[in-house]
Every structure is written in structure tokens, then in C-alpha cells.
Amino acid sequence: MSLPKEPRQKMINVMYLVLTALLALNVSAEILNAFKTVNGSLMNSNKSIDEKNQTIFNSFKQELNQAEKKELASLWLPKAEQAQKLADDVTQYLTGLQLELKKESKLEIVDGKEKYNEDNLDAATRLFVEPGKAKGEELRQKLEDFKTKILAIDPEIGKEFGTTLPLDLSIPQSSNSQVGKNDWAFSYFHMTPTIAAITILSKFQNDVKNSEAQIVEFCHKKVGEVQVRYDAFQAIASQSSEYLMPGQELRITGGVGAFSSAAKPTVTIDGSSVPLNADGVAEYKTTVGSPGTYSKKVTISFKKPDGTIGTLDKEIKYTVGSPTGITVSADAVKVLYIGVPNPISISGGSKGAEAISATINNGSLNNKGGGKFEANVETPGKATISVTVDGKTTPFDFKVKRIPPPQPMVGQSAGGSISVNTFKAQVGVRAELKDFVFEGIKYDVTSFLLVAQGKGFENGAGFTPNKGAYFSSEAKAIIEKCKAGSTVVLQDIVVSGPDGSRKLDGVVAFNLTP
Structure with a gap:
């Protein structure tokens, strides 16, 4: 099987190969369900390929109206349309075979859904292998003809894809001794459960569509890149109000100044995706809560006329008032963090700072003067700051969280591929807190477990507990044995920081390369 470049497609094909091998061992419910999962992934992949091809054909039509x-x-x-026609014919043929296969497995429509014997081992054999119907050789010839015809559309196509077209028609390896007869259909469909045979046909559909996509894209590149026509216009970002009272609705609208209806923008607010309406505009609504000063981060990604991706980040700020005119805001974030002094601003409306008193029910609140306070919180969950002005007390609620876990690093690497010499040159492990709202927060690594395996450890993995951040003599000895092809894993990492000692979840793996 020729593996495609896309990681998702690689994963689907690898799953297909593994499941095919497992069928030789056992036809369990788990294996049948796994085949249904892979079949669903293949069908979704086919839809994505069709959408991509349609975008390219739309661009072709626009280019027909451009003089240059x-x-x-x-x-x-x-030529691209010819490739599409060839692929569509074979795809429809394969869909017809899937329907025939289901009928051979007693297909019924129950409550509008298909029902058939997914574990039937005889249906695929009867349809594709046994004399009489024997559709297997016909299928192989159809696929062979498709491959020959699509490569013959143009000499440049044949030269470019003659050996790389993602449609492998070689006989798959099998432990079944009967396959020695060099029978392609026997190898794929003899005693194969119906759901597995359907997945095999979906796999061939996917190979055909991938072949079509490569040819169509090649033809388009002979003309130019995909053209995106901007045909609609909206404001970039706006908000309904900058000052609201508790219980009122905040509405944020996000879009781009000009966008294509074929390539609409992607809008997120505080990291969550917001769907677009019919006008291509993302509209976010929320009911505001406690008084205070808040902000929302709006991120808009869109495709520019030159095909590159543009990104716009905008901070929407708003204030929630109170009947007394008092406001409380966290100067850095909307969350109070354990282990660090959180700066707080408190305003008493028309009253001066000297008329304000405030307390907190989770930790302590230090008055720095001029309406500035520092909150030190202790327990995750919630903290309420109660502000009293002229005998009237107003509560303000804040979330309380631990500082996000730091990222273990070796040198400049946080895991993945790293050259063996670069890894051996490092002296230990550090913990780095990236992109945190407070600056200067540091964590020290106090212990970890180092495990090495793979190349250089054929007789067993090397492992040792390590105290402190620097590699111990035992750890250095193990690292010295590493070669290109070794994998080094750091786990059970414990760090110490302003919020105390904590054990980091997960592991960090380094794949050593030449």
C-alpha cells in the first residue's frame, strides 16, 4: 500500500492493516466494531477529498474568466474533469458492490436504518471468489483500468504519478496457505466478514479519490493557485456595550472586513469556537454576572487573497456595574491563582478609597492604598471579596485555580525528535512555565524517573530514579549508552514552586536521531 502524505490518512491506513491482520486470529465483536470505526473514518475522509476537489474546480471556473x-x-x-469522471465511475461501481454484499448478508431496513449480518463469513466469498458471481476479478480489472486510464490522461501526469499513485493492486500477504494460487480476490475476500469486506471496498474508494485529488491538484497547479473571491463584507469585531449591569446580556460580533463565502473566517472567543451565521458573522452572547472589570479575547483567522492565512487578535473589555457604583477587578486576569499575590483594584464609585473596606473568604487581602489590594488565596474553587461602602456590602466572586503546570524541558526541547549528540550534551531537566499571565514564576525540578529503551538497549530498558534537576551519575551512564534510534522517557516528574510541591501528569518522550 502506498502511504499518503496526510497524517490522518496514514493513521486510517495503518488501522486498516492492523485490523486485517487481527481477522486472521479472531472475529470478535471488538474487531467488527473496529472495522466499523475505520470504515466511518474512510467515508469521512472521502467527503473531505470531495470538498477539496470542488474548491479547486471552482477556482478553475474563475480562471476561465481571467485573460492571463x-x-x-x-x-x-x-483533463481534471476527465480524472473526476473516471474516479466517479469507479466509486459508484464500488458503492454498488457494497450494496450487493449487504444483500448477500440479509440486508433489511429497520426504522430507516440498514441492518445486515456484519459477521457473515460466506457472503464476501460467494460474491467475490466462488464461481458464478465471482466479482473479485471484475473488481481488480476495474481498478487496474482506472489506474491505466487516469495515468494516460496526459504524458506529464503519467510521468509524475506513474509510480506514486495511491492505488496498490498487489496481492496482500496472508498466512492462508491457499493464497499460493496467486488469487487477488481470494486474498482479500475469502472467509472475510461482511463489515470487513465493506471496509476493504471503502479503502479502494479512498485510494481512487486520493488518486483523483492528486491529479486534479496537479492540473490546477499548471494554471495557478486556488483563487478565493471575496464577495461579502462585515465589521471585524464589535460589542453591544462596554458598561453593563448584572444580568444584562453582552453580545460580541466577530468577522472580517471582506470574506469569501467559500472560505469563511474562523472565530474563537476565549479559545472556544463560535459558529458563523448566514452572513458569515460569529455572534457570541452571554449574561454577565458579578460586578467587576472583565475582558474577552477574540481571535479571527481568515484566508487572504494571496492564499495565506491572516489572524487578528482583539481584546474586548467591559465593566459590570453595581447599584452602589462599586467595582472590583483583577488587574491581571479574571482568576485568582494560589501561591502568588494577585493584584486587585477596587473602586467605590463616587466614594474615595479611604471610604472602602474589603475582606476575602479564601485567604487574605492586603490593602496597598489608593484602591489597590493584593489577594492571596489558598484553596481551589471560589473566593468572594466583600466590599463595604457606607455600611452597604457587595460581594464579588472570583474563580480560584492552581498555577498551570510547567513544561518539562531538556535543553530547548520539550519532547519529540532530538539528535543524540544534542541530548547527550544536556546536563539535566528544567521546568518552564510558558505564556502565564504572571511573570517571573519559577519551578524547580526535584525528582524524576528516567527510562531509556530501543537502540542500544536490546537486552532490556535502562532506568533510574533521579533526585534533583541535574542528571545523576546513574542517569548519565544510561544516557551515554543511547544511540540514534533510542527513546528516552521522563516520568513521575516532581517540581517545587510558589504553590508548593506537585507531581506533573503524563510523560515526556525524546526520540533520538542521528
Whole structure:
């Protein structure tokens, strides 16, 4: 099987190969369910390929109206359409075979859904292998003809994809001794459960569609890059109000100044995706709560006319008032963090700072003067700051969280591929807290477990507990044995910081390369 470049497609094909091998061992419910999962992934992948191809054909049509590209577009569009027609014919043929296979397995429509014997071992054999129907050789010939015809569309296509087209028609390896007869259909479909045979046909559909996509993209590149026509216009970002009272609605609208209806922008608010309405605008609504000063981070990504991706970040600030005019805001964030002094601003409306008193029910609150306070919180959950002005007390609620866990680092690497010499040159492990709202927060590594395996450890993995951040003599001895092809894993990492000692979840793995 020729593996495609896309990581998702690689994963689907690897799952397909593993499941095919497992069928030789056992036809369990788990294996049948796994085949249904892979089949669903293949079908979703096919839809994505169709959508990508349609975008390219839309661009072809626009290029036909551009004087500088019309001649080339007129030459290569028919070739791309020919590839599409060949792929569509084979895809429809494969869909028909899947329906026949289901009928061989007693297909019924129950409550609008298909029901058939997914574990039937005879249906695929009857349809594809046994004399009479024997559709297997017909299928192989259809796929072979498709491969020959699509490569023959143009000499440049044949030269470019002659050995790389993602449609492998070789006989798969099998432990079944009967396959020695060099029978392609026997190898794929003899005593194969129906759901597995359907997945095999979906796999061939996916190979055909991937082949089509590569040819169509190749033809388009002979003309130019995908053209995106901007045909609608909206404001970039706006808010309904900058000052609200508790219980009122805040509405944030996000879009781009000009966008294509074929390539709409992606909008997130505080990291959560917001869907677009019919006008291509993302509209976010929320009911504001406790008095205070808050902000929302709006991120808009969109495709520019030159095909590159543009990104806009905008902070929407708003204030929630109170009947007394008092406001309380966290100067850095909307969350109070354990282990650090959190700066707080308190305003008493028309009253001066000297008229304000405040307390907190989770930790301590230090008055720094001029309406500035520092909150030191102790327990995750919630903290309420109660502000009293003229005998009237108003509560303000804040979330209380631990500082996010730091990232273990060796040198400049946080895991993944690293050259063996670079790894051996490092002296230990550090914990780095990235992109945190408070600066200067440091964590020290106090202990970890180092495990090495792979190349250089054929007789067993090397491992040792390590105290402190620097590699111990035992750890250095293990690291010295590492070679290109070794894997070093750090786990059970314990760090110490302003909020005390904590054990980090997960592991960090380094794949050593030449």
C-alpha cells in the first residue's frame, strides 16, 4: 500500500492493516466494531477529498474568466474533469458492490436504518471468489483500468504519478496457505466478514479519490493557485456595550472586513469556537454576572487573497456595574491563582478609597492604598471579596485555580525528535512555565524517573530514579549508552514552586536521531 502524505490518512491506513491482520486470529465483536470505526473514518475522509476537489474546480471556473489564465485553464480543466469522471465511475461501481454484499448478508431496513449480518463469513466469498458471481476479478480489472486510464490522461501526469499513485493492486500477504494460487480476490475476500469486506471496498474508494485529488491538484497547479473571491463584507469585531449591569446580556460580533463565502473566517472567543451565521458573522452572547472589570479575547483567522492565512487578535473589555457604583477587578486576569499575590483594584464609585473596606473568604487581602489590594488565596474553587461602602456590602466572586503546570524541558526541547549528540550534551531537566499571565514564576525540578529503551538497549530498558534537576551519575551512564534510534522517557516528574510541591501528569518522550 502506498502511504499518503496526510497524517490522518496514514493513521486510517495503518488501522486498516492492523485490523486485517487481527481477522486472521479472531472475529470478535471488538474487531467488527473496529472495522466499523475505520470504515466511518474512510467515508469521512472521502467527503473531505470531495470538498477539496470542488474548491479547486471552482477556482478553475474563475480562471476561465481571467485573460492571463484562460488559455491554460481551458487546456487543463478538461483533463481534471476527465480524472473526476473516471474516479466517479469507479466509486459508484464500488458503492454498488457494497450494496450487493449487504444483500448477500440479509440486508433489511429497520426504522430507516440498514441492518445486515456484519459477521457473515460466506457472503464476501460467494460474491467475490466462488464461481458464478465471482466479482473479485471484475473488481481488480476495474481498478487496474482506472489506474491505466487516469495515468494516460496526459504524458506529464503519467510521468509524475506513474509510480506514486495511491492505488496498490498487489496481492496482500496472508498466512492462508491457499493464497499460493496467486488469487487477488481470494486474498482479500475469502472467509472475510461482511463489515470487513465493506471496509476493504471503502479503502479502494479512498485510494481512487486520493488518486483523483492528486491529479486534479496537479492540473490546477499548471494554471495557478486556488483563487478565493471575496464577495461579502462585515465589521471585524464589535460589542453591544462596554458598561453593563448584572444580568444584562453582552453580545460580541466577530468577522472580517471582506470574506469569501467559500472560505469563511474562523472565530474563537476565549479559545472556544463560535459558529458563523448566514452572513458569515460569529455572534457570541452571554449574561454577565458579578460586578467587576472583565475582558474577552477574540481571535479571527481568515484566508487572504494571496492564499495565506491572516489572524487578528482583539481584546474586548467591559465593566459590570453595581447599584452602589462599586467595582472590583483583577488587574491581571479574571482568576485568582494560589501561591502568588494577585493584584486587585477596587473602586467605590463616587466614594474615595479611604471610604472602602474589603475582606476575602479564601485567604487574605492586603490593602496597598489608593484602591489597590493584593489577594492571596489558598484553596481551589471560589473566593468572594466583600466590599463595604457606607455600611452597604457587595460581594464579588472570583474563580480560584492552581498555577498551570510547567513544561518539562531538556535543553530547548520539550519532547519529540532530538539528535543524540544534542541530548547527550544536556546536563539535566528544567521546568518552564510558558505564556502565564504572571511573570517571573519559577519551578524547580526535584525528582524524576528516567527510562531509556530501543537502540542500544536490546537486552532490556535502562532506568533510574533521579533526585534533583541535574542528571545523576546513574542517569548519565544510561544516557551515554543511547544511540540514534533510542527513546528516552521522563516520568513521575516532581517540581517545587510558589504553590508548593506537585507531581506533573503524563510523560515526556525524546526520540533520538542521528
